[in-house]
Amino acid sequence: MAPSHLTITTLGWEGWLSLGLVAGCFLLFARTRIAPDIVTSGAMTVLLVTGVLTPTEALAGFANPGMITVAVLYVVVTGLTETGAVGWIGQSLLGRPRTETAARLRLMLPVAALSAFLNNTPVVAVFIPAVQDWARRHRLALSRLLIPLSYASIAGGTCTLIGTSTNLIVDGLYTQRTGAEGLALFELAWIGLPVVVVVLLFVLLAGPRLLPARTAAASTFEDVRRYTTEMLVAADSPLHGKSIEAAGLRQLPGLFLVEIERDGQIMPAVSSQEVLRAGDRLIFAGIVDSVIDLHRIRGLVPATTQVFKLGGPRQDRCFVEAVLSNRCPLIGRSVREGRFRARYNAVIIALSRQGERVQRKIGDIELAPGDTLLLETRPEFVLQQRNSRDFLVVSQLGDTHPPNHARAPVAVAIVMAMVLSVATGLLSMLEAALLAAGAMVLTRCTAGRVARRAPDWQVLVVIATSFAIGAALEKTGAAALVAGSLIGLAQGQPWMSLGLVFATTALLTALATNNVAALLVFPIALDAARLMAVSPLPFVITLMVAASASFATPVGYQTNLMVYNVGGYRFGDFLRIGIPLTLLVGMLTVLLAPLIWPFRPV
Structure with a gap:
C-alpha cells in the first residue's frame, strides 16, 4: 500500500x-x-x-x-x-x-x-x-x-x-x-x-x-529551373573505380547524368554500371538542391578551374542564384570571353535557361537575358549586387556552401576522441562536448559564424x-x-x-x-x-x-x-x-x- x-x-x-x-x-x-x-x-x-x-x-x-x-x-x-x-x-x-x-x-x-x-x-x-x-x-x-x-x-x-x-x-x-x-x-x-x-x-x-x-510543402511543386552543371572526378577521388550507381550519382532526386566526357570522347546515355575514372568530366541536368548536393560529394570537384581562383577557403563561400538582366554587359558573350569571375568575383557553376538544358559546356555558353545562374561566391556578393542593373534577382541559398572535405578526417577524429573520453570515464559528457566543439572551431572544421547559428x-x-x-x-x-x-x-x-x-x-x-x-x-x-x-x-x-x-x-x-x-x-x-x-x-x-x-x- x-x-x-x-x-x-x-x-x-x-x-x-x-x-x-x-x-x-x-x-x-x-x-x-x-x-x-x-x-x-x-x-x-x-x-x-x-x-x-x-x-x-x-x-x-x-x-x-x-x-x-x-x-x-x-x-x-x-x-x-x-x-x-x-x-x-x-x-x-x-x-x-x-x-x-x-x-x-x-x-x-x-x-x-x-x-x-x-x-x-x-x-x-x-x-x-x-x-x-x-x-x-x-x-x-x-x-x-x-x-x-x-x-x-x-x-x-x-x-x-x-x-x-x-x-x-x-x-x-x-x-x-x-x-x-x-x-x-x-x-x-x-x-x-x-x-x-x-x-x-x-x-x-x-x-x-x-x-x-510528412513532406515539405515546397516538395509538392515541380522546380521549373533545370540547371546544367559540370563536375570532375578528382585525381585522388575515392569514386575512381566505382560504378555510377555505387557512387550514389543515380540517387539524387531530380538530377540526371546526361553524359561523360573521357579523353576527348563523349559518352551519352550513360549506364548506371559504368565505372568512373579519375579525370572524367560529368555533365548533369537537374534541380538546384541536387546540383548543390553534388558539391558535397567527396571526390567530385567543379569542372571549372575558376572556382579555385576565388579568394579565401571554399567553406567561407556560399551559393547564390542570380538572374541576368538585359542590361548586363556580358549578354551575347560566352562565360569564358566575358571573364565573369574577374568582373564579379563569382564563378558560374550551373546555368538554367527557361527550364531547358543548354547543349554546351558552361564556359562556352553565350549568356542571354533571363538566364538563371548558380554562383559560388562570397557572402558580400549579395549585398554588392542586390541593386545592380546587371541582375534582376540576387538571392543567397540559405546557409549552404561547399564543404571542406580535406578536414573531414580531422572532424571524425575529434568526434571519436570525444566518444572515447566519455566511454572510458576520463571526461563527463559536457566536458568532452565542450572540448570537441572548441576543437572543431580551432581546426577550422567549422566556422565561428556557423557554430553560433548551430543550436536549435x-x-x-x-x-x-x-x-x-x-x-x-x-x-x-x-x-x-x-x-x-x-x-x-x-x-x-x-x-x-x-x-x-x-x-x-x-x-x-x-x-x-x-x-x-x-x-x-x-x-x-x-x-x-x-x-x-x-x-x-x-x-x-x-x-x-x-x-x-x-x-x-x-x-x-x-x-x-x-x-x-x-x-x-x-x-x-x-x-x-x-x-x-x-x-x-x-x-x-x-x-x-x-x-x-x-x-x-x-
Missing part, C-alpha cells in the same frame, strides 16, 4: 495548478499548432508569476548540464556537416536500402548498438544530419526514419549501465539506500536486449502503418522549461501524490506493484523527464518492496527501463525533442506509435524482470 502521508488532502492549490498546467500543455500540444517552446515557456511563466517556483527554480533548466550538453553537441555536429564527414557516416553505416523497411533496419541496428555504450544524445545528434542526407539521396520520407532513430537510441540505452544517465542515477540511489552491491556494467543486457528486439520488431512491422509520411533554440527552450515544470510537480508534491496513489492500488501484490511502478514511471517520464521520474518513483518503489518483504532489485530494474521507455510523447525524452522539429512531426504522431510500444515494453519488462531478478524474500 502507499505511504500514509500521500493522501489527496495534502495537495495544495500549487499542486493542482502544476497538474493543470501539465494537462493544459499536453492539450495544446495535441490539438493546436502552437510551437512547443511557446507552450512550455508559458507554463513556466505562470509557475514563476504565481510563486509556485522561485526564479532560481524556474530558470535552473537553462543551466542544466544536460541541456547545455545538447546545445554544445549541435556545434560538434556542424564540424561533421561542414567537412562532408556526414556523408561518410551515411555511406559506411547506412548503405543503400532497397525498401523503406530495410532502411529502418539499417538505421536502427547501428544506432541501438552505439547507444548501449554511449549516451544516446550525441548518437542522435550525429545521426540526424546523416539521415537527412541519406533520405534525400534515396528518396525516403524523413519523417518515417527519425522516430525510429530516436526509439532505437532509447532502446539501446537500456542495455548497459552507462547507456543512459538514468541507469547510473538509479544504480547510485540503490547502492546508497540499501548498501547492496551495484549492478555490473552489462547486467542490464538481460532485459535490455529483449527490449531492443521488441522495439525493432514493432517499428519494422507496425511502422508502415503508424509512422507519418526551440528544442533547447523546451528542454530547459520542461525542467521547471518537473520541478513544480516535485516541489508541490503532485508527482509524489500521483505515484503513491497508483502504487497503492496494487494492494500488496508484487507483480501488480511492479506493473504500477512501470506505469507510474512511464507516465511521469512523459509528463516531465526521465531523470525526474526516476528520482520521484524510486523511494516509492523501494518502500513497496520493503512493505511486501521482497527483493527491491526487480523494482529497481523496472524503474530503469520505465524511465527510459519514453516513446509516447516528444517532450519526455531529449532525443524525441531533437527529431521533433527536424521531422516535421505533430504531437499525435508520437502518441499513435509510442503508446502501444510503451505498453509492449512494459509487459515485457514486468514479465522478465522477476524471472531474471526474483522476488526472493528479504
Whole structure:
C-alpha cells in the first residue's frame, strides 16, 4: 500500500495548478499548432508569476548540464556537416536500402548498438544530419526514419549501465539506500536486449502503418529551373573505380547524368554500371538542391578551374542564384570571353535557361537575358549586387556552401576522441562536448559564424522549461501524490506493484523527464518492496527501463525533442506509435524482470 502521508488532502492549490498546467500543455500540444517552446515557456511563466517556483527554480533548466550538453553537441555536429564527414557516416553505416523497411533496419541496428555504450544524445545528434542526407539521396520520407532513430537510441540505452544517465542515477540511489552491491556494467543486457528486439520488431512491422509520411510543402511543386552543371572526378577521388550507381550519382532526386566526357570522347546515355575514372568530366541536368548536393560529394570537384581562383577557403563561400538582366554587359558573350569571375568575383557553376538544358559546356555558353545562374561566391556578393542593373534577382541559398572535405578526417577524429573520453570515464559528457566543439572551431572544421547559428533554440527552450515544470510537480508534491496513489492500488501484490511502478514511471517520464521520474518513483518503489518483504532489485530494474521507455510523447525524452522539429512531426504522431510500444515494453519488462531478478524474500 502507499505511504500514509500521500493522501489527496495534502495537495495544495500549487499542486493542482502544476497538474493543470501539465494537462493544459499536453492539450495544446495535441490539438493546436502552437510551437512547443511557446507552450512550455508559458507554463513556466505562470509557475514563476504565481510563486509556485522561485526564479532560481524556474530558470535552473537553462543551466542544466544536460541541456547545455545538447546545445554544445549541435556545434560538434556542424564540424561533421561542414567537412562532408556526414556523408561518410551515411555511406559506411547506412548503405543503400532497397525498401523503406530495410532502411529502418539499417538505421536502427547501428544506432541501438552505439547507444548501449554511449549516451544516446550525441548518437542522435550525429545521426540526424546523416539521415537527412541519406533520405534525400534515396528518396525516403524523413519523417518515417527519425522516430525510429530516436526509439532505437532509447532502446539501446537500456542495455548497459552507462547507456543512459538514468541507469547510473538509479544504480547510485540503490547502492546508497540499501548498501547492496551495484549492478555490473552489462547486467542490464538481460532485459535490455529483449527490449531492443521488441522495439525493432514493432517499428519494422507496425511502422508502415503508424509512422507519418510528412513532406515539405515546397516538395509538392515541380522546380521549373533545370540547371546544367559540370563536375570532375578528382585525381585522388575515392569514386575512381566505382560504378555510377555505387557512387550514389543515380540517387539524387531530380538530377540526371546526361553524359561523360573521357579523353576527348563523349559518352551519352550513360549506364548506371559504368565505372568512373579519375579525370572524367560529368555533365548533369537537374534541380538546384541536387546540383548543390553534388558539391558535397567527396571526390567530385567543379569542372571549372575558376572556382579555385576565388579568394579565401571554399567553406567561407556560399551559393547564390542570380538572374541576368538585359542590361548586363556580358549578354551575347560566352562565360569564358566575358571573364565573369574577374568582373564579379563569382564563378558560374550551373546555368538554367527557361527550364531547358543548354547543349554546351558552361564556359562556352553565350549568356542571354533571363538566364538563371548558380554562383559560388562570397557572402558580400549579395549585398554588392542586390541593386545592380546587371541582375534582376540576387538571392543567397540559405546557409549552404561547399564543404571542406580535406578536414573531414580531422572532424571524425575529434568526434571519436570525444566518444572515447566519455566511454572510458576520463571526461563527463559536457566536458568532452565542450572540448570537441572548441576543437572543431580551432581546426577550422567549422566556422565561428556557423557554430553560433548551430543550436536549435526551440528544442533547447523546451528542454530547459520542461525542467521547471518537473520541478513544480516535485516541489508541490503532485508527482509524489500521483505515484503513491497508483502504487497503492496494487494492494500488496508484487507483480501488480511492479506493473504500477512501470506505469507510474512511464507516465511521469512523459509528463516531465526521465531523470525526474526516476528520482520521484524510486523511494516509492523501494518502500513497496520493503512493505511486501521482497527483493527491491526487480523494482529497481523496472524503474530503469520505465524511465527510459519514453516513446509516447516528444517532450519526455531529449532525443524525441531533437527529431521533433527536424521531422516535421505533430504531437499525435508520437502518441499513435509510442503508446502501444510503451505498453509492449512494459509487459515485457514486468514479465522478465522477476524471472531474471526474483522476488526472493528479504
